[in-house]
Amino acid sequence: MILEKHPVLRGREADVREALANPDEVRQSRKDPSVLLFYRGAVPRWTCAVARTEGIRGFLITAYPTDAIKIGVKVWTRSR
Numbered sequence: 001m002i003l004e005k006h007p008v009l010r011g012r013e014a015d016v017r018e019a020l021a022n023p024d025e026v027r028q029s030r031k032d033p034s035v036l037l038f039y040r041g042a043v044p045r046w047t048c049a050v051a052r053t054e055g056i057r058g059f060l061i062t063a064y065p066t067d068a069i070k071i072g073v074k075v076w077t078r079s080r
Helices: 013-021
Strands: 025-028 035-042 045-054 057-066 073-077
Touching: 013 035, 013 045, 013 057, 035 057
Parallel strands: none
Antiparallel strands: 025 035, 025 073, 035 045, 045 057
């Protein structure tokens, strides 16, 4: 389903997994506090994996390439 909406990610499934497992930055959705946006990459292209948290579990909602990190509460950022 994600690849149907964002075919540019075809063959980049490992990038989505890496964004979830080892993000550069995590932001909380402005619309739903149980949704987190996991960013991995660098300017000009980031991979964003969007996941909903439910207790200690969660599930992937969508993923897409982006050229900007969305506005939202910064939950975590990697020290560089």
